[in-house]
Amino acid sequence: RYDEAEPLYRQALEMRKRLLGEQHPDVATSLNNLAGLYRSQGRYEEAEPLYRQVLEMRKRLLGEQHPSVATSLNNLAGLYESQGRYDQAEPLLRQALEMRKRLLGEQHPDVAQSLNNLAGLYQSQGRYDEAEPLIQEALEMYKRLHGEQHPSVATSLSSLALLYQSQGRYDEAEPLYQEALEMTKRLHGEQHPDVATSLNNLALLYQSQGRYEEAEPLYRQALEMRKRLHGEQHPSVATSLSSLALLYKDQGRYEEAEPLYRQALEMRKRL
Structure with missing residues (x-):
């Protein structure tokens, strides 16, 4: 909900400047937060000078x-x-x-x-x-x-699986994705954004192998979970719609793919 976040970040930044002065570590933190928001939105040209300002400020203030x-x-x-x-x-x-x-x-x-x-x-x-x-x-x-059981371990397992997938080492990637998915469910519960990401990762692996019937229910599950957790209008929902549309395209199911692509496109324009 970027439109709601930005004025709050700006308000915090201005307040810290007034209360603490222009050169203070907390002001740098507020600038960093605002830059992170811009990066999340793809507003890279606005984010870069803020990140550079934060870097120089922290060097001066903290060494x-x-x-x-x-x-x-x-x-x-x-x-x-x-x-x-x-x-x-x-x-x-x-x-x-x-x-x-x-x-x-x-x-x-x-x-x-x-x-x-x-x-x-x-x-x-x-x-x-x-x-x-x-x-x-x-x-x-x-x-x-x-x-052995920690979110950072699950994330690293997924990273290694993605590396193997990029190299076509599918037999090595699959058990790592499976392990990351089960670990994430145990740590966060069945309904969590990281679970949806793990489902999407495993579905993409299956799609890469042409295992479309196994991929589709995972993509659908991730899509519905993201809608429930984030609402209908969220970047991760647009990503899931695009993933499902690409699956349909790979199968020649063009009439099913087109409305999903269009929906994802319109959603990203609004975001």
């Missing part, structure tokens, strides 16, 4: 070597990755990773997150051989730090 500076580097790199600016994103992700290792130690959840972020960048570039060991390292770190 060059601080966990919040590493977080800002990650955020700016994530924005660049969303735009396909991989050459600019990679050095920032590497800098954040090394900073977190120095400041927080080799075994820390933020280090695992940085490993996953760098792996995701490599995967986007098709650098699978470089991505895999990083995802594996992050997965093992999360298990050591949080235990």
Whole structure:
């Protein structure tokens, strides 16, 4: 509900500036929140100067070597990755990773997150051989730090499964997706956005293999869950509609696919 979120973020930002002054860590946090909102909406040109401002402010206020500076580097790199600016994103992700290792130690959840972020960048570039060991390292770190049953473990399992799927290693991907789905259900309950995402991931794997009859009920389940949890007008609902439409298109069911594509298109225009 972006239209409702933005004025609240702006109000908090202005209030913090008045109460704390222009140069304060909480002002940087408010700027970061607003930039994150813009990035979620694809308003990259508005998000970038805010992320840069936050980074410079945190360096001045907290010093060059601080966990919040590493977080800002990650955020700016994530924005660049969303735009396909991989050459600019990679050095920032590497800098954040090394900073977190120095400041927080080799075994820390933020280090695992940085490993996953760098792996995701490599995967986007098709650098699978470089991505895999990083995802594996992050997965093992999360298990050591949080235990075998934790949302971060489930997320890492899905990331590794997606890597295998991208390489056509479907037999290795499927059990990981299944494990992530069951873990997410145990941790969050049957009705949760992460469950819908796991259902969608597994359906996409089946679709990639031409297992359309297995994929369709999963896509439908994810779509209905997202409608219940987020409402009819939400980006994740549009994503599910597009996924189901693509399945129908792959099967030659064009008359069923077209209205779903149109519905998703209109929804994204409104968003």
